[in-house]
Amino acid sequence: MGHTTIKDIARKLKISTSTVSRALRDKYDVNPETRQRVLDLARELNYLPSSQALGLKQKKTLTIGVVVPEIDNEFFSDAIYGIENVAFERDYHVMICQTRDSAEREERIVEKLLTARVDGIILSISSSVTDVKHLKRVMEYDVPLVLFDRISDAIDTHKVLNDDYDGALKAVEYLVKRGKKRIAHLAGS
Numbered sequence: 107m108g109h110t111t112i113k114d115i116a117r118k119l120k121i122s123t124s125t126v127s128r129a130l131r132d133k134y135d136v137n138p139e140t141r142q143r144v145l146d147l148a149r150e151l152n153y154l155p156s157s158q159a160l161g162l163k164q165k166k167t168l169t170i171g172v173v174v175p176e177i178d179n180e181f182f183s184d185a186i187y188g189i190e191n192v193a194f195e196r197d198y199h200v201m202i203c204q205t206r207d208s209a210e211r212e213e214r215i216v217e218k219l220l221t222a223r224v225d226g227i228i229l230s231i232s233s234s235v236t237d238v239k240h241l242k243r244v245m246e247y248d249v250p251l252v253l254f255d256r257i258s259d260a261i262d263t264h265k266v267l268n269d270d271y272d273g274a275l276k277a278v279e280y281l282v283k284r285g286k287k288r289i290a291h292l293a294g295s
Contacts, residue, residue, distance in 0.1 A: 110151040119143055130155065169199045171219035173229040175207045175256070182230065185254065189228060198225070205232045213240040226250040231258055 112130070116123045121140065129136045129144035130153075136144075147153075172189055174182040190200045201224065205212040212232045217240070219227055227244055231253065238258045244251045245263065254266040274291070281289050 110153040115147050167223050167225055168197060169201055169224045171201045171224040171227045173203045173215055175205050175232055177204045207232045207234055209234040216240045220247055228252045230254050231256040
């Protein structure tokens with residue numbers, strides 16, 4: 107058996123779909139007896155409201171797209187963990203996507219997130235991105251965009267960064283105070 111719809115409930119109870127919809131949303135203009143019949147049948151048929159339909163109606167999907175170069179990177183894994191925790195506390199869903207550091211893949215992911223009508227995008231730019239037109243498009247659609255870790259100055263949006271300079275300075279000062287003289291710096295991409 108597929109998903110039960112409002113139409114299925116209306117057909118079985120021989121009432122309109124709008125009455126079923128209003129009863130499920132506990133509107134004042136539905137007879138209490140009718141409301142109870144709708145709720146009982148909805149429970150019996152395991153009815154679940156469509157979050158997509160609700161999103162279209164409310165113009166909110168309660169979904170945030172998170173785009174990272176790679177999920178198995180400890181930094182991005184920790185970032186996703188924190189984002190998901192905060193989102194969950196506020197009844198938002200998180201759609202996690204990875205670009206595998208591909209500019210083309212990042213562009214396609216951003217397009218899919220826009221068509222999914224996400225309420226916001228949190229993104230760490232792929233190292234191969236040279237043009238941010240896909241991110242400017244996000245801004246044109248009025249979808250909030252937050253860049254983190256890997257950012258671009260070519261786009262005016264919110265950005266979350268680590269202060270690598272201050273962090274390195276503090277690390278070196280700590281080592282020098284401990285009497286260390288041979289200090290090496292190793293860096294990734």
